[in-house]
Amino acid sequence: MLDQFDSRIDPTFAPVDRQRLIARLQEALPERGLITKTEGMRVYETDGLAAYRGMPSVVALPETTAQVSAVLRICAEMSTPVVARGAGTGLSGGALPFPGCVLLSMTRFNRILAIDAQARMARVQPGVRNLAISEAVAQFGLFYAPDPSSQIACSIGGNVAENAGGVHCLKYGLTVHNIQRLELVTVDGEVLEIGGDALDTPGYDLLALITGSEGLLGVITEVTVRLLPNPVHTQVLLAAFPDVRQAGDAVARIIAAGIIPAGLEMMDRLAVNAAENHVHAGYPVDVAAILLCEIDGAAGDVEDGLSRVGAICLEAGASEVRQARDEAERRRFWAGRKGAFPAMGRMAPDYYCIDGTIPRRRLAEVLTEITRLSGVYGLPVANVFHAGDGNLHPLILYDAAASGEVENAEALGGAILELCVAMGGTITGEHGVGREKINQMCVQFSTAEIETFEALKASFDPAGLLNPGKAIPTLARCAEYGAMHVHNGQLPFADLERL
Amino acid sequence: MRAYIRGPLAETAAGAIAADVLKACVHCGFCNATCPTFQITGDELDGPRGRIYLIKQALEGEPVSRLTQHHLDRCLSCRACETTCPSGVEYHRLLDVGRAEIATRVARPWHERLARRTIRFLTGHRQLLRALLILGRKIPAAQPKRAAKPIAAALSRKMSLLTGCVQSAAAPHFNASTTRVFAAAGIGLTETPAARCCGAVAFHLDAADEARAHVRRNIDAWIAELDAGSEAIVVNASGCATFIRDYPDVLADDPEYASKAHRVARAVRDPVEVLRESPPIAASAPANPRIAVHDPCTLRNGPGLEGAVARLLSGLGYEPQPISDTHLCCGSAGSYSLLQPTLSHRLRADKLEVLTANAPAAIYTANIGCWMHLGETSSTPVRHWIEAVDAVLGAIQETQTRETP
């Protein structure tokens, strides 16, 4: 399995004198700031992708930027790899410990430092939960727009590192469009300010480079986010479909009609049932799929938009179209969608969430192919996703305890991602590459492109100590993976037309 | 997430409960967001997902030490995590199994054993406990006195009322008020001498067998009452009610008691559940209507009765003030306030701040533990909500209400 790092095709480091490392870190960290016992470190061996596990050498829990710098300096001097961890909700194994690394947990950076309602900005520490920002600024009629489904728990630092998206990103953009300034500590302990309080800064747009860098370029110790005023009016429409293809078709038509919903999400039957058990939102449970479409803005525009969306859904074959009766129901509709992944725990002991994107007009086709693949591999697949973005989240249901199922789930996941690429899409929409999609990077990018990524990484972190073995594959890995998967110079699904 | 439970536990009902709970957890981490202890320490070992993992590794046979025990001890059993979990993980059931298992594998230092034994001993000795609580200024020496009110209504229905161990020593007036309020509703309440303490204190202090003895005795007494026509077991301490609802798990390995435990658990009612069915009618307006209602975790997170007390009191003319962060525990959590003073005091200070933000005349709660814990340092009087109902029913004078020491 991919959580096993392979010295032939992954980065390697010389062994470190652990006692010395511990002694030095102890000096740099406060009391209760270092965990060294295996019993206490196990909890940190995995993130939201629980099938992947790895043990760090120690877990560090710094509280200040100065402590982060000191830890990084020690690691740089002792050539010890470092993996940053936010809330550990990542789904691609980004925070999976590299064996023997220092795991740097940022959870204690949990303070909101300043709110400037007038300038619509908030300066927060990276461990602050995404939702806590919107809660804190609600009193000023403001909110922080990117809302990953995990927003109740995931950290803003993790959001920046993954360039997280969410339900409302269709209209308001991803994390990268909603942040202003970062404080970043480099591998040798230097503290950089990236971006600034003005909307644009001179020079290269390093802010965009760091956003989505998955802990490979530095450790984020402060984030200034942009805030938006709450829309005057918001309403959500629920449409039920007897066939998933009709739902996919409705999405394509809504977008083609030039409507920009605040959110456009789809859930299929399995997902709807699991979510309904959790929130009792009143979802229709005997349908093949539902769409949730939210429109916000001036009251007249919302009404107009919703009636157009409703008509399109009915035309596409919806069996039912209705609006949330009140604000409480609107919230329940979204709570069900946001809790839909973990609600799968009610259906199977484990799920594996895939994160490919595809051109929206091919939704129906891809969903049909996923159903076929699910049959071939013999594992059920539930679909919950950001339909408006064409960002799929097939959830493969399996049981890690059943022999061969982990490998089978991994293989099915790989096949689905390759299908996405073949359809003209990408292997990740928002969950990042992490460890999980490292091989598919070889499918998505050419050797020259990967060399460029490596050069960029080396300019920040020449020794490759930050989050090694993640996000960017070594060329040796691609050569090996390519030999396995590309037969006679042909990619999988070579029969499919490429964009 | 599947766990491979090893050792003798695997063969038991407790082992099956643990395996089931672990299977439902998908390790998403949502629960950490609402966990009071994780919010304070910022260490995943003090969050529910971390604790689930600690228990999992212990049950899977990995070595355990004081480290695991320490982080499980710091859990408040408040169950905020359960209300957040989309996958329906019944964390508290796993915690109970985990704690009991670890108690058999990890020895506590002598001072912890002594503290635990002392607390268990005291809860069984009412007079002594009362004297100590007064001496320690945990409760006031004088109890609120009320003019005895003649009970006019015919008592056509009957229910049983839990006496409570700590409560009968510290606040016997809770049951007096409850009896009056229920009488006004035509319900006669009787206390059963054989079922005085619910057994939670012993159970949560490493004395599961002692607790089981209590539990069996209570079940026998209540089954007799239910057979004799008692409709329900009314428990006005929400912490005790929660534990009684867990009797089926506590006796999971006892086939003789299994179905009786279920019957008793199903018969438990918080007074608010009974009263809201036909809400009492106020005879007079409240003297000081502006109040704060503190829903104990055991009222909101277990039985899902959040807001029920505030709604009932609103109907009687009270004006409960809005409160933020209602999901955060006040830090009482049974004997937690005695065993984990640092976290407990911090949570109490935070809770009192939000409860008094709108300057209420009094704070009303629904559990003896929260009442004692908050009352110890609150400058606003803390009372049981049943007293607020009692105060506006009939022509009783509020001669002396409990004020904080």
Ligand SMILES: Cc1cc2nc3c(=O)[nH]c(=O)nc-3n(C[C@H](O)[C@H](O)[C@H](O)COP(=O)(O)OP(=O)(O)OC[C@H]3O[C@@H](n4cnc5c(N)ncnc54)[C@H](O)[C@@H]3O)c2cc1C
């Ligand atoms: C149920 C569920 C639903 C989800 N839904 C969405 C969704 O709708 N949209 C979406 O985009 N994601 C979603 N995710 C994925 C995940 O929540 C996001 O990727 C999130 O941004 C991760 O944040 P985190 O704090 O948990 O980071 P972690 O998982 O701890 O870490 C993620 C990565 O960020 C790096 N990192 C973390 N903190 C720092 C820091 N301070 N400095 C540098 N690097 C750092 C880590 O090294 C790692 O590579 C979901 C996850 C779950 C479990």
Ligand code: SF4
């Ligand atoms: S929220 Fe539920 S499923 Fe998720 S980690 Fe917590 S207990 Fe497990």
Ligand code: SF4
């Ligand atoms: S019961 Fe309360 S303290 Fe314990 S893990 Fe759950 S939320 Fe945290």
